[in-house]
Amino acid sequence: MRPSGRTPDQLRDVKLEIGFSKYAEGSCLAKFGDTHVLCTATLEDKAPPFLRDTGQGWVTAEYGMLPRSTHSRMGREAARGKQSGRTQEIQRLIGRALRAVCDMEAIGERQVRIDCDVIQADGGTRTASITGAYVALYQCFKRMLADGLIEKMPITTEVAAVSCGIYEGTPVLDLDYDEDSAAATDANFVLTGDGRIVEIQGTAEEEPFSEEELLRLMRLAKIGVSQLVKKQKEVLEG
Amino acid sequence: MRPSGRTPDQLRDVKLEIGFSKYAEGSCLAKFGDTHVLCTATLEDKAPPFLRDTGQGWVTAEYGMLPRSTHSRMGREAARGKQSGRTQEIQRLIGRALRAVCDMEAIGERQVRIDCDVIQADGGTRTASITGAYVALYQCFKRMLADGLIEKMPITTEVAAVSCGIYEGTPVLDLDYDEDSAAATDANFVLTGDGRIVEIQGTAEEEPFSEEELLRLMRLAKIGVSQLVKKQKEVLEG
Amino acid sequence: MRPSGRTPDQLRDVKLEIGFSKYAEGSCLAKFGDTHVLCTATLEDKAPPFLRDTGQGWVTAEYGMLPRSTHSRMGREAARGKQSGRTQEIQRLIGRALRAVCDMEAIGERQVRIDCDVIQADGGTRTASITGAYVALYQCFKRMLADGLIEKMPITTEVAAVSCGIYEGTPVLDLDYDEDSAAATDANFVLTGDGRIVEIQGTAEEEPFSEEELLRLMRLAKIGVSQLVKKQKEVLEG
Amino acid sequence: MRPSGRTPDQLRDVKLEIGFSKYAEGSCLAKFGDTHVLCTATLEDKAPPFLRDTGQGWVTAEYGMLPRSTHSRMGREAARGKQSGRTQEIQRLIGRALRAVCDMEAIGERQVRIDCDVIQADGGTRTASITGAYVALYQCFKRMLADGLIEKMPITTEVAAVSCGIYEGTPVLDLDYDEDSAAATDANFVLTGDGRIVEIQGTAEEEPFSEEELLRLMRLAKIGVSQLVKKQKEVLEG
């Protein structure tokens, strides 16, 4: 029995709210239950230096948590003067996940910068970030199309992410904080709408796990991501 | 005529939403028009080192802006590795303003840490921060009272803040971003419910201004703060 | 009775010594009693990037304290690897105060950088800094005029600063360290020679204070600043 | 055809040289072809603060690259003043991988600190690091056993790592730099001696990949790790 009463293959209540930010070229407040992440997309006129004169663009991401987004307050990274290893790991993951579904030439020599800021955290902040960031990025591209900056949508396929884990012996979908802290195994899946893998990260928190267990987690992830992608489409097309 | 159509002594639409955060000991989303600041209060069991064995407590504050809370994206302070001078100036101001209305002995050897994070900025983020922080702090103290940690409410009087300035020759209340960028003079007033001064900071952006002008701004500020304090009471007592 | 034996409206013994530095384009050792601040002006051939191609110049300031300028030694900011919030607040104030009395177009696309370094501190280091910085800046501009770099003096009016506070119930002028640590209210006034306000910062250290008290402090400040400006003129014209 | 002429399921020439360091409690120079990583284990008498009074120990890792270990020189992290996101990601991975095969109670309240320093890099530095770090850690534990500090070997099973990827359409084992830069998909497998998963990280560098491709990569990884574990045993028992 999951602490939340969900069935093993049940996502939390997911909401993707667009238009949350007055200024950003795209924005989405992604809610996976009590995990709330504000994702914004900022269009910059220049590509990063390593792409100068290549005709290609770039998508990058930054991630942060409000100090009291968590149960106990975390020190503010700006005050400590550096981003933690965890923060850097997550923002690199978000950037890679988005770039994997973008056609960099279609963007032109520009950069879209995604900010994922966790307003409240209850497990799964990186998967909510990726899922919401896709929405913000899509909106940004849509506006670029409308403004005539680009000629075709630079996104090649949908992408969303979800975590799965083995909780008290049972593979379950979309871990919340209570499950995450107790899970023996924890894996994050970044998948496309048609179930292909963009990124997979699985970690044995206690015992090493078997290939079969990995496959069972992946089956759950496919279920979850297909529902997330449906939500993305609804909000973007709605 | 103000860009927003407000009369000179009219506040923006102000909302103070409590209970925004699931975890914090107190929280308030303070909205001054399109300026939205999330204020949380975190109770810590220890006073800062310089108060050890004095029987006194402390209240301190930190301030931050989400990178895309502003019209153009600002670099993330955590990524740049330091807080700007402006950030430090504002968080020191918030802390002083709150401590001025607290009885440090009534808190005991504890610390309440206030976080003010700007979700969206349209001028007046520091005054919205102080106004919302008071609410979060009050809630935190109320909980401490309920939990028997303290015996009496450590707050001595209400405090709220508002900015005033001279916009196109006319003193106006509660500057939004458009007014703020164009104002000849800009002053922030941190006042008590009964109109006494906790902190005043006035700056000539263009021309030095006269004592009389300062007094006209202060008159507006008193009008504004009395309304803000009324809002605070409503939400805290409601 | 003030610890120093001064009357409430009496400045400390003030000396503004010019020509202290062999190299700087302008320099002034400002002594307010035992508070000694060395102010230098450095002319730089380029304006800061945000003013490129505007035809305008800039004035900026930095502030520092020698580690043993104070009663107990303070850690060296260069060794700790960052400037404190207080330092940044003060240097921003000095810069604003000077810019408020400068005609930026008359400077041309150049920058004057003011350094205020506290050799010894006995209260009022920021007000001594502003008062001395004006002298150093003026000298720098005079030299620029003499060298034919500019055509007219870019200063529009004199500026000087002084602190006032309520000490044991009495408003007093130009607080020294003993008074400053004990004052209930503390305000810094940056005023022009004719008594207009460039910047005002008033803080209730204990009790919130009334508008009337503020006005009494401002009256003292005007007395003090008019004497400081007289000293500035003497040393610059002498 | 692989650039190195290896067959798809062929590791590079692997050497694990122990006793490379005169001082460390354990050391291994791990060579995967032209990738050379020096791994050392340092025993510290104290557990990290968060384990105080729990009776448990800890294993942690740090990673670095000599500036000219790579084809073009990389800036020295110590000179730039911070570790890159990539560095932090890798050292966190090494630490997790080792802790997954350790019995923390058997270590007692101590910490073993692993340093993995890349002397020369030709792809796969993180997998060589983990494989060599296991050897250094084992030696350190052996010495602790011999010194009577612990009563039983705290290692529960062997662990080693290898990368696999899809290079020109073919899944291949143990990518070198030439393959790594050109691979469409890249996955790192941290596996136990008996083929269970400690950590898996797969990334689509170009096209999202299918579950079937992932399984083919995992099959190669199992082949590779079983050979690496054999090498580890030889050198540790030899």
Add this chain to the structure above:
Amino acid sequence: MRPSGRTPDQLRDVKLEIGFSKYAEGSCLAKFGDTHVLCTATLEDKAPPFLRDTGQGWVTAEYGMLPRSTHSRMGREAARGKQSGRTQEIQRLIGRALRAVCDMEAIGERQVRIDCDVIQADGGTRTASITGAYVALYQCFKRMLADGLIEKMPITTEVAAVSCGIYEGTPVLDLDYDEDSAAATDANFVLTGDGRIVEIQGTAEEEPFSEEELLRLMRLAKIGVSQLVKKQKEVLEG
């Protein structure tokens, strides 16, 4: 012919002014011509951690330059967020020089912290620092003796420093900035009152130099230091 008109074995005009600082336990403004360094000694009640429970004390030094102490302004180290390699090299030298003439047991478990701050620089700031720091340290010890904190003067012999160099082919004493920038060889000598060596640092700026040249520089240094030590004695005994 030297630019200053001095003879090869002539020091600049040297003045050691004590009592410059109102608060420090010892202070000396050391002037070597236009090089002015303010040296202060601060007594701290605790020895540094590595000396805990050894009964020994420590002497350490920090060095800094005011930004406009030099001909062209130097960036402020506190603003740049780190001390330069040159600064660290010099402050380590000052500390070693002083410790070489101190009896650490006679100090007891305390630390004296020397600050050398360059007010104006015209070459030889490190040698003026050492020479003035000795005076400040001596005063601090004298006060400790007077206060009964220590039983005997912890200084074993006098120490002072001077630079020598080969300028236009001629060995000269006490280089000023003009000579220093043009010297082929530059050496700093830290010597005791009786001519023994505490530290010697010689550098070929252009051509490697011979042992004979080194000895000629040392001869000059002994002449210079004996005069500096005489000045130290006069001011300390006066």
Add this chain to the structure above:
Amino acid sequence: MRPSGRTPDQLRDVKLEIGFSKYAEGSCLAKFGDTHVLCTATLEDKAPPFLRDTGQGWVTAEYGMLPRSTHSRMGREAARGKQSGRTQEIQRLIGRALRAVCDMEAIGERQVRIDCDVIQADGGTRTASITGAYVALYQCFKRMLADGLIEKMPITTEVAAVSCGIYEGTPVLDLDYDEDSAAATDANFVLTGDGRIVEIQGTAEEEPFSEEELLRLMRLAKIGVSQLVKKQKEVLEG
């Protein structure tokens, strides 16, 4: 009697191994007994900014120690976020030593960057660094000659370095760690092949020392350096 059994004028077993690095334009693993330093030379196409348009080149150096190169582990400088004063002092010394024997015009507007990384430390890491760095630099220049980038060898004479000290009353050559920690006096000599001085740094660790003692140390250093230079020639010409 020396702990190692060496005679007073005997170097440790010295080996200079070239070709250690697969990528660098020059490399040398310098072994002075158990002190092992990997020196690499990297050719950069641009001179540093201060040499732009002068037609001259530059040689610079960086130094680092692997954390467990020493008996007790040292904190990693990259993790601590800054290079220690000692590190900076040493890398500045290495750079100066090499530049003293280079003809900067012959290099052209390029920079050679030397990295000296200590793999294992047993005293004398800076002297081994300089001795090995010369070899790496020479190789780099040889390759530049072969590639037609330069027309003549930019090295004017050989340079090598060795430390000497007074150990239990006897001057000895090439201190190892045991001797270094116990030596009363410690001096580092950077000399040319024909015995001229490039840099000399002598420090009294306990007692100030006499000029005569310095000369005895220099005599030993000349013996040592002439042997080191012979080794350099052998490896470079071999």
